[in-house]
Amino acid sequence: MLADTLAALTPADHAAGHRMALHLDNLTKPPGSLGRLETLAVTLAAISGEASPRVSPPGMLVFAADHGVAAEGVSAFPQEVTAQMVANFVAGGAAINVFARQLGARLEVIDVGVAATLPGQGVVDEKVRHGTANMVETDAMHRDQAVSAIEAGIRAAERAVDAGCRCLIIGEMGIANTTASSALLATLSEAPVAGLIGSGTGLPAERLAHKQAVIERALAARSPDRDDPLDVLAKLGGLEIAAMTGAYLGGAACRVPLLVDGFIATVAALVACRLGADTRDYLIFGHRSREPGHTHALVALDAQPLLDLELCLGEGTGAALAYPLLEAACRVPAEMATFDAIGIDTAP
Numbered sequence: 255m256l257a258d259t260l261a262a263l264t265p266a267d268h269a270a271g272h273r274m275a276l277h278l279d280n281l282t283k284p285p286g287s288l289g290r291l292e293t294l295a296v297t298l299a300a301i302s303g304e305a306s307p308r309v310s311p312p313g314m315l316v317f318a319a320d321h322g323v324a325a326e327g328v329s330a331f332p333q334e335v336t337a338q339m340v341a342n343f344v345a346g347g348a349a350i351n352v353f354a355r356q357l358g359a360r361l362e363v364i365d366v367g368v369a370a371t372l373p374g375q376g377v378v379d380e381k382v383r384h385g386t387a388n389m390v391e392t393d394a395m396h397r398d399q400a401v402s403a404i405e406a407g408i409r410a411a412e413r414a415v416d417a418g419c420r421c422l423i424i425g426e427m428g429i430a431n432t433t434a435s436s437a438l439l440a441t442l443s444e445a446p447v448a449g450l451i452g453s454g455t456g457l458p459a460e461r462l463a464h465k466q467a468v469i470e471r472a473l474a475a476r477s478p479d480r481d482d483p484l485d486v487l488a489k490l491g492g493l494e495i496a497a498m499t500g501a502y503l504g505g506a507a508c509r510v511p512l513l514v515d516g517f518i519a520t521v522a523a524l525v526a527c528r529l530g531a532d533t534r535d536y537l538i539f540g541h542r543s544r545e546p547g548h549t550h551a552l553v554a555l556d557a558q559p560l561l562d563l564e565l566c567l568g569e570g571t572g573a574a575l576a577y578p579l580l581e582a583a584c585r586v587p588a589e590m591a592t593f594d595a596i597g598i599d600t601a602p
Contacts, residue, residue, distance in 0.1 A: 255408060256405055263530045264509075265532050266301050270299045274300075275292075281586070282590060295586060298584060302509065302510075312419060313417065314350065315362050315410045316361070317364050317406075317427075317493075320385030323388050323389050323390060323430050323468065323472070324429050326433075326464075328464070336370075340427060348569060362378055364406065364497065367403070369385035390471050390472045395491070395493065403493045403497045403500065408500040415508040426494045433465060435522075436451050438524075442528065443550055443551075444480070483525050495518060499525045502514075502536075503530055506535070513573035513576060514573060516545065516566065516568055517551060517568075540572045541563060542561070543566050560576045
């Protein structure tokens, strides 16, 4: 399945994007006066290949899994919180639920590796294993398990598109996943760990040095091959990070815009782009996280996020908040009058 998805990836239709740029210049406004909203409209036209792109209705995919490295005390919360938050998603009480209701989005919660048995109702069961192993002691997962998690993400993206979703917002839940993401990013970008780590969801400042040391020990012990994204993912990653990687690949193969959330989501997007470079054409970056590593991940992808609200929650929340900008970027070229239509002469 992964091989077929990679083979199905194609670049965005940049000719359609150019036609959109010409159309925007004929709207009743000075050329370029809507700034990055116009750039966004061009991007959406290129992704869809359509003169009038649409992003509604949106689909939200939240992948959940646990991390063995949590045993090293790298998170402010115990591992049990992952399962508790999944229950909160199902009950409709999390921030992402609020935004899903606001946007009228289809929301799916997928268990790819929570270290507990979850009630089946309201959660898609794609569990590959009960959490990863502690990457300080051994590889986080086997290579075939990383592929299985990626393929779970591909299936989730395809389900959403088959259900009529025209834009995907991809989020996550997993205690200690900023640690795994920092390790992945340090390997893929060759950046020093010290500049990548942050407090995650509230780790006290005095414990950041410990978090850094844990990551550096894992990198030394695992010796991942940075030229082999699957090796890096298997040795250092998380099951939900792998599934997000798959969702980006699957969504790109379906030619739908993919709204990228914060630090963890962007690292997963980087892995996806290392596996299939054309994925990059379909990524739109929703916001800049407060996590220090996020800026490094954005640089690695040559990405400029739409918002900067100092968020650090995850779940897909920052991407969800950016979604109305995509709707606006579709409405402007579809609904604004052109100079020709109202008989205004723009010739000098």
